[in-house]
Amino acid sequence: MEYIETFSPVARMTTIRTFLAVAASKAWHVHKLDIDNAFLHGDLDEEVYMVLPPGFQGEKPNQVCKLLRSLYDLKQASRQWNAKLTATLLRDGFKQAAVDPSLFTKGIGRDYIALLIYIDDILVASSELTNIQQIKESLDEAFKIKDLGVLGYFLGIEAKVTTAGLNLCQRKYALDILNDAGFINCKPMSTPMVPGSHLSQHDGTPLNDPGSYRHLIGRLLYLTATKPDITYAVHRLSQFVSSPTDIHMAAAHRILRYIKGSPGQGILYPTATTLLLKSFSDSDWPSCHDTRRSVTRYCIFLGQSLALQVAASEPTIVYYDNKSAVAIAENNVFHERTKHIEIDCHVVRERIAQGLVKLLPVSTLNQVADGFTKALPISLFGSFVSKLGVQNLHTPPYGGY
Known part of the structure; x- marks a missing residue:
């Protein structure tokens, strides 16, 4: 077998948004860098051979090369590069996030630094430029980096810092x-x-x-x-x-x-905002004309932005425009009609009892998630867009x- 694992973890869009929302709120410096010829740094775990490059004359006929490191055409190249970079960061004292293996953090307070990896593109955030410079020098010594400075573009997304925040x-x-x-x-x-x-x-x-x-x-x-x-x-x-x-x-x-x-x-991710979680959940029953299934959507705001070193001082607020659903979640008396959601319902009740979640009713007009479940008229759509930040x-x- 030529290879076993080919999948290489990349940063999830939710993680990228959270990373940038926290950085904007705390006025952190965010820099971007990439690794030169990243896939060539990966060490191979399997025995892989290739024909001799054009113009290279072997001592014997039918000679081949045994690869010690990966090449860009190998299917496991991305995986091996990620493994090499991960091992290097862990050796330097970084901790890998359990919820997203592409996020690495190190230190506390003014020494805190966070790295977000998308293949060979890396975002670095910290309150101190000296921390960012140190990790740049460390990675350059190990791999040879291209320092792209202050974040401007990432994955085709334009990033612009203004007095209001990060756009x-x-x-x-x-x-x-x-x-x-x-x-x-x-x-x-x-x-x-x-x-x-x-x-x-x-x-x-x-x-x-x-x-x-x-x-x-x-x-x-x-x-x-x-x-x-x-x-x-x-x-x-x-x-x-x-x-x-x-x-x-x-x-x-x-x-x-x-x-x-x-x-x-x-x-827009605004600056100096309180980083508390708020969520809006909405369902349109049963709106699909082909399957008669319902459409359920939610949106989550971190402060005023759609956590890194962020302590939750208050319970997460969930706004829902169905008062019956809120009542069932808060009522400890079991109802026969809710058997099909027994497990989920009890989980929510436990979180409410622990003070981690707080359910609040919201009118349909103020339900931000409403625009994610149906096509709205112009007046309501304009209000929906204005609430998205x-x-x-x-x-x-x-x-x-």
Whole structure:
């Protein structure tokens, strides 16, 4: 067998958001660096042989090379590089997070430093620049790094520090999508989906080229990383990638028209905010016309941002607009009608009793998660977007373009 393990852990988007939200709140310095020829540093655990490179003459016919380190064409190269980097950081005193193996932390107080790894791209955050410089020198000695300085771009996401906080957007990526789809000069729309629309897999005529639809939806899915306002529309359309129709494509084009109105709009992580967890949960019963299944969504705010060295001083607040569900969770008397959720219900009750979770009712008008479960009319959609904590960094100089 040539290889056993090929999977290499990469930072989850939730971890990236939390990392940057905490860094912005605490006014930490955030720098970016990458490793030169990262995969060439991985040590191989298996015996791997390759033919001699062109122009290299062996002493005997049919000679081959035995690899001691990985090459970029090897399927296990990514895995072996990650193992080498992890071992190096652990040896330097870093601790690997249990919830995400791509997050490493070290020290406390002013000596605290956090690293977030995405293959060979590394984010480093600390309150002290000397801590960041020390880890740069250590990694450069071990691997040879490329110091990219203060965070500007990461995974195609633009990061900009202002007096208000840290703004993340994918303006260039959004404009590339519009340009490639031929919508760069289209007329903008106020909402990403027709209010009250109910799409079905049987609507319309099947597309002659379903690949174009799948490609577009895939690109839009990544755009939701900084544009939560299009999340419902994109996820709804992603349910039809197996057999898309012209109606589904028309709905996807409406999302492009909405993006045209504010391609630079993104998430804002404010400074000096209280880092307490708040969550909103909402369900639309049963909204899917094909399966009659319900749509359940939630959004979680860390302070005012959608934890690193953050102590939870107060219980996590969960806002839900179903008073019956809140009553069942807080009531210790078992109800026969809730047998199907017995385990989950008891877990929630335990967390409430421990003071870790606090359930609070919220009106539908103030339910932030409502926009993640259905297509809203313009008035309600505007209110929904305003509560997401987004900001269009490019509006003043570019007029919304």
